[in-house]
Amino acid sequence: MARSFATLFFTLDVLMSVRWYKKQKTGTTIFVRYLLGSAYLPPRLASAGYVIFRRVLPFPDLAFFIDIEPDVALRRIRSRGHTPEMFETKSRLEVVRRVAMQLIKDEWIQIDNSVDGDIPFKEVERVLLERDARRSG
Numbered sequence: 001m002a003r004s005f006a007t008l009f010f011t012l013d014v015l016m017s018v019r020w021y022k023k024q025k026t027g028t029t030i031f032v033r034y035l036l037g038s039a040y041l042p043p044r045l046a047s048a049g050y051v052i053f054r055r056v057l058p059f060p061d062l063a064f065f066i067d068i069e070p071d072v073a074l075r076r077i078r079s080r081g082h083t084p085e086m087f088e089t090k091s092r093l094e095v096v097r098r099v100a101m102q103l104i105k106d107e108w109i110q111i112d113n114s115v116d117g118d119i120p121f122k123e124v125e126r127v128l129l130e131r132d133a134r135r136s137g
Helices: 001-021 032-040 043-056 068-077 092-104 118-136
Strands: 063-067 108-112
Touching: 001 032, 001 063, 032 043, 032 063, 043 092, 063 092, 063 118, 092 118, 108 118
Parallel strands: 063 108
Antiparallel strands: none
């Protein structure tokens, strides 16, 4: 029942955000979280949800998928000292990660965030600098 409500509220959130986006005339809006939020839908609906949201939502010139091993994610979740949410179990993190990996295909740049420290940030920075150099050159 909780998953059904989560799916319903996720969908309503997307629709309300799209409505808000269409009213905006300027600025920067980031919607990619909705696209990969589709990975939390029941696996049989995830791909269809992604395709629908991909058609409706704006897509950036550059999209990063910040990947993390489920065990590392759980360690970080526990370290924050909050009660874990319903999707924050090893089995759910494994399923969502597997589904997300199928959704990102070739459109997303994958960054490994399983290492502690600033290595993932440096990798994002490297990609951005490389892209900037290609545009300038």
